[in-house]
Amino acid sequence: MRSHPITADLLRGLAELEPTDRGWLPHRLPARARAQCGDPQLAAVEAQPSGVRLAFRTRATAVELDLLRTRTILVGVPDRPDGMVDLLVDGRLTHQVTTTGGDVVRVDPATGLTESQRGSVGTVRFTGLSAQDKDIEIWLPHYERTEIAGLRTDDAITAAPPSGQQVWLHYGSSISQGSNAASPSTTWPAQAAALGGVELINLGLAGSAMLDPFVARTMRDTPADVLSIKTGINLVNGDVMRVRAFGPAVHGFLDTVRDGHPDSPFLVVGPLYCPIHENTPGPGAFDVAALATGQIRFIATGDPADTTRGRLTLSVIRDQLAEIMAARAVDDPHLYYLDGRDLYGPDDSAEHPLPDNLHPDASTHQIIGERFARLAFSEDAPLGR
Structure with missing residues (x-):
């Protein structure tokens, strides 16, 4: 498998890509906007990458993506389903994989008290793709803060050209x-x-x-x-x-x-x-x-x-x-x-x-x-x- 650097030209739907100690964090609001509001709710949700996706062309038949998610769990109620990562080939949804591992923030909705637990990076894998040239989009979870820690494929990739849309x-x-x-x-x-x-x-x-x-x-x-x-x-x-x-x-x-x-x-x-x-x-x-x-x-x-x-x-x-x-x-x-x-x-x-x-x-x-x-x-x- 070939490793690829995580660069902004591989992503769509974001404002900025921030380097962290464990990967790259997509932001949907730029730093100047984030600096003007200290609300933890806003800070949490703008880093949940709804609509953010990797987009590239490749002949690869296998793709691996290392992600560090942050799950928010409400104490006393059933856990929200694991985040989903969607893979689209030439605009068609073909594969879905749930996220694993990651950090956890537990919130008691009755008292507002929170507790954080550090976790490990998880890997999502997509295999069995056609060996033909194709446009790949990987949509990141829409309600989990997600850092991208690695991207690997079994063939070369190039950033997807503008769609013209x-x-x-x-x-x-x-x-x-x-x-x-x-x-x-x-x-x-x-x-x-x-x-x-x-x-x-x-x-x-x-x-x-x-x-x-x-x-x-x-x-x-x-x-x-x-x-x-x-x-x-x-x-x-x-x-x-x-x-x-x-x-x-x-x-x-x-x-x-x-x-x-x-x-x-x-x-x-x-x-x-x-x-x-x-x-x-x-x-x-x-x-x-x-x-x-x-x-x-x-x-x-x-x-x-x-x-x-x-x-x-x-x-x-x-x-x-x-x-x-x-x-x-x-x-x-x-x-x-x-x-x-x-x-x-x-x-x-x-x-x-x-x-x-x-x-x-x-x-x-x-x-x-x-x-x-x-x-x-x-x-x-x-x-x-």
Whole structure:
């Protein structure tokens, strides 16, 4: 087997590649952005490489990848499935291997106490590939911090040439990152990108889609052909602002992105349907009764009456977004709005309920991805124009 250096030209969907004492860590936010927020949640999720993949051409029949994952385990509830690594050959998913080994962070959801345990590098192997020239994509786990410690093949590789597809830059919450999706290439944004024939850069940041200015500047400075943001749920379940702050925050975010992409098609997506927060403000919290039975569910702890004092709910946010987008569309003909309930609405909630009251399951990721591709990337749709 031949060893290959880990270089940025072999990777797509990331902002930076950081050397560590055990490998190379892909970041989805650049260092300047990371330095402007000390939130451990953001630091954890931006280093979970949702949408990040190695891409190269080769005749190799065997590929080995050494990965150092970091698993977050919630004490008292069933472990999340091991992370998955997807291998695509010429754009088609052909192999899937789970991650092993790695560091572990144990979190007690009842107390917030954490404990870290250092682990070892694990290896994922893909064998039985054809000996013909082919484009390989290896999608890294979407919810495990992942350092790349080594890459080996049984033949030469070259960085994949540009696909020629448009680059789609998307920002959103844990649903956009892929929470509860079966694998990294089957999150709803990954499926939408495949159906829409675009290259994905995924800034889905679980629990951290707060309209932060440093994310807006990251989007401003990232080369992209079409852009989208999905906003709402983290502002509510994080209880981070009121109506007075929301409107200016949306305007400021969009203004900053537009500084770098003044005429690019830009789609703003309102929140998906989520019964617990439709008319009840945050903050969101773990359902303690469910935790006692070994299950993860979320609840809304705010008072619906507080909406009269400016507290945000998903319904309030949709009303605000509709007004903001209608006003901005007058001067920005390439800015579009999509009600998130067109991707997942009340009827879907009845047929495909959110298992933990907050995140869709794997089959619903597929539904959302197919709908987004149709509503955003078809010929006459906002991002397909």
